[in-house]
Amino acid sequence: MNNRIFKRILQNKASLAGFVLVALFALVALLAPVLAPVHNPHDPYQLPQSSYSMTPQPPSAEHIFGTTEQQYDLYYGVVWGTRLAFKIGITVTFFAFLIGLFLGAAAAYFGGMIDELIMRFTDVVFAVPSLVLAMVIAAMLGPDTHNMMIALTAVAWPSYARLVRGDILSVKQRDFVTASRALGARGPRLLLKHILPNSIYPSVVVASLDIGYIVLTAASLSFLGLGAQPGTADWGQLIAMARNWVLGSSTNTFAYWYTVVVPGGVIFLFVLGWNLLGDGFRDILDPRQG
């Protein structure tokens, strides 16, 4: 089974590219302490700062991606930011998936009043644009990486709840579930053996696509000052610190290009990788394509 999924990923060029990108990022995240030795053992996500000079410095032997304003090292930020991105993306998606799965399954399984209550509540969450709602929650809880993750989870779960509920309702009606009931199967067996395995995969695909999107939203929150704090190795923070340096002097417009291109490019590649991989998953998890 796993072998089969792996083989299919390698066969499709797009999903192969996505797989390579995500694998590279995962490698960077795992090897972060080797690639960029920790300088503050109490908080490895603390960016090293070589001076307090405001002007960013271009790539050099010492700082291979250059430095941002106040001389934070971009290379260190990218490497440890990768680890933070995985931490945020996977944790948030995992909990959002779990909450959505639980609420969606409860709504579909019990129906009636419980269904109405849960689904109208998800509608309320859906009604507010997710970034705005995440901003409000993050602002209420106070700017901090963990609070940002809570805020992101709070806005990410409704799509799973809705998806899981709809899929369970449609699978519940299929003949193989009725056949299993006719064979004598009851609630838990039906749910675990037939209904969930046939209704969970769309959500898995959405989850794999979501990881990239969650990281992007987290970067937006950090950029707005509602997530990671200045000096944290976070991609959104790196872009926030490039805010004043998007355009250089009148003679050299792109003098400080690296401050924007390096963190922006990393975010772009990360989201692209997960999207390609998610598309690949969607094709592979469909058993009809053997």
Next chain:
Amino acid sequence: MKNPVEIKNLYKSYPRRGLHLLSKPEDKTVLHNVTMQVAEREIVGLVGESGCGKTTLAKVLLGLESYQAGSVKVNGLELKDLSKAGFKKLRRQVQVVFQDPYSSLDPRQTVRQILCEPWDIHNMHLDPAEREKLLCALLRSVGLDPLYLDRWPHEFSGGQRQRIAIARALALEPQLLVADEPVSALDVSVQAQILNLLKDISRTRALSMLFISHDFAVARFLCDRIAVMYRGQILESAPTEQLLLNPQHPYTEALLSAVPMPDPHMQKVRQPIPLKYQPKRTQSPCPYAPRCQYYQAAQCGRSAAETEISAGHFCACVRLPFQKEKSSYAIQ
């Protein structure tokens, strides 16, 4: 000897909420005073247009739907009174084959998992070697190669899938098989194979069968007796040949008139009886009155009880005795 199936005066209705949220829920009656039996080793066909309640009757018989009044006995046991354990035991006596073989097999289970599920649920045949032997025998008995055990449903054609569904139904060695239009989703050539298989199986395993269909030709091939259903009521039931050669109820006659004949000359002569719906006649207690070609206001105002007009031939129509001579729409 007890009949495997004994249904008496069965009523079933679904609650229907009105368009308005606060309006009182109305009940929609789907089975109305249904009485029928299936004897041991007998194949009874249930024929009627779509939406007339055939599948609902099957679901009630399978214990998947409740009913409001009347009695449904399977092997002498009243379904309503069964405990959970008793109900589970009943599963081993009554099994089902559905119409659509593409939706009746779980796409995420292999043939082996599908066929083992009945045994898993009932804790039967736990020894792996014994299981393997039984699985192979089961697949052979429906005409499939045991090599197919580890394949997925999507690798099979519709006919093969239906064979797998039949094998699953037979795994518990039931006495009664409910077949809900098992061939109407299949190609004609495959239909014949599946029908032959069902016929063989019912003989070798001494099965009783309730065979639901809308196709008289199919029902004629397989069934010992045919019951014609309309709007939740059984209007006529008789031994197969008797029903086809000597249809008594106007509805049966109308249905038979719509069966195409393989002979083009005969087909030209046979004009299907038009079934025009006349809403004015809905006052009549007869469900078929609004479409009846012989409707007479004076006669059809009272309800018609099911009467036995000849041995085993029951018909519910007030105009009985209807006709002695052969109907021109009889199928030879």
